[in-house]
Amino acid sequence: MTHWKAAFFTLAFLGAAAVQAQPKVDEDAAEKLMKKSGCNKCHSLSAKKEGPAYKETAAKYKGKANAEDELYKHLTSNPTIEVDGKKERHDSPKSKKEDEVRNVVRYILTR
Amino acid sequence: MLGRFWGYLTTKCQTCSRIRLGLGVALVAVLVAGLLMAAGAAGLAWTNTEKFCIGCHEMRDNVYAEFKDTIHDVNRSGVRATCSDCHVPREPVAMLKRKVAATFELWGHFVTGVIDTKEKFEKHRYELATRVWRRMKETDSLECRNCHKRESMSADLQSEKAQDRHKKADAEGKTCIDCHFGIAHTEPDGPGPQEMKLN
Numbered sequence: 001m002t003h004w005k006a007a008f009f010t011l012a013f014l015g016a017a018a019v020q021a022q023p024k025v026d027e028d029a030a031e032k033l034m035k036k037s038g039c040n041k042c043h044s045l046s047a048k049k050e051g052p053a054y055k056e057t058a059a060k061y062k063g064k065a066n067a068e069d070e071l072y073k074h075l076t077s078n079p080t081i082e083v084d085g086k087k088e089r090h091d092s093p094k095s096k097k098e099d100e101v102r103n104v105v106r107y108i109l110t111r
Numbered sequence: 112m113l114g115r116f117w118g119y120l121t122t123k124c125q126t127c128s129r130i131r132l133g134l135g136v137a138l139v140a141v142l143v144a145g146l147l148m149a150a151g152a153a154g155l156a157w158t159n160t161e162k163f164c165i166g167c168h169e170m171r172d173n174v175y176a177e178f179k180d181t182i183h184d185v186n187r188s189g190v191r192a193t194c195s196d197c198h199v200p201r202e203p204v205a206m207l208k209r210k211v212a213a214t215f216e217l218w219g220h221f222v223t224g225v226i227d228t229k230e231k232f233e234k235h236r237y238e239l240a241t242r243v244w245r246r247m248k249e250t251d252s253l254e255c256r257n258c259h260k261r262e263s264m265s266a267d268l269q270s271e272k273a274q275d276r277h278k279k280a281d282a283e284g285k286t287c288i289d290c291h292f293g294i295a296h297t298e299p300d301g302p303g304p305q306e307m308k309l310n
Contacts, residue, residue: 030296035181040293047303049290088272
């Protein structure tokens with residue numbers, strides 16, 4: 001029983017440490033880069049615009065283990081998307097720094 | 112000098128003095144009215160300055176801080192849109208209407224302190240945003256059009272995406288704020304201008 005308890009607490013500790021290890025979202029920096037990049041022309045926090053709201057995107061990726069990497073790839077690879085039946089390239093955030101873009105990704109995923 | 116002027120107005124001839132007094136009073140009235148108008152115009156111009164707007168910490172620490180570094184603050188051409196450019200119409204009647212409405216906001220600043228902390232501001236953010244959105248929807252985004260004249264917008268100079276979006280917005284009877292909200296300030300959580308019902 002004692003071993004089970006020790007295992008449980010170890011796992012709980014490791015889990016908490018993993019959560020702690022997740023870099024914190026710098027909301028101000030994310031919002032600034034998103035405004036600068038024109039993300040808000042098509043997307044919004046929760047209101048209706050041409051593109052999906054950030055909350056919708058967060059819900060879509062919720063529970064996915066590689067959510068951050070998937071969304072990072074989507075934001076940085078200019079994928080082809082469809083708007084009103086017309087194909088177009090999705091723009092990327094205006095930053096070459098990976099940590100700044102990942103901060104935006106985490107901002108979206110935590111809405 | 113005033114004494115001599117007064118003496119001239121009140122000369123012994125009663126009829127003459129009445130006419131002169133009447134003219135004098137009219138002249139003074141015109142002068143006072145002119146001064147009041149000049150003071151009013153100067154006052155209106157002063158309340159349109161960025162310095163005035165961010166004189167209140169409610170604006171400086173919240174919406175102004177969010178506005179910094181956005182496209183309307185810093186851009187390749189150096190042309191800025193400050194608070195009044197987006198929030199005060201330039202047409203005289205609409206501007207006076209807005210200024211009168213704004214004086215009621217002084218009650219909230221000086222008496223009730225309705226948004227005098229960050230927490231209170233966040234609590235009222237959606238309500239404040241919807242007020243602006245509603246006004247802009249009712250006036251076909253009059254303040255946006257202070258600078259963005261529909262007739263001067265060349266579709267040829269816009270990206271293909273922008274051309275498509277603008278064409279669609281025109282066909283659907285949308286106005287600037289329907290899509291271009293949350294570009295200068297943090298967007299509140301909740302339905303946006305496109306989901307708003309006007310009375």
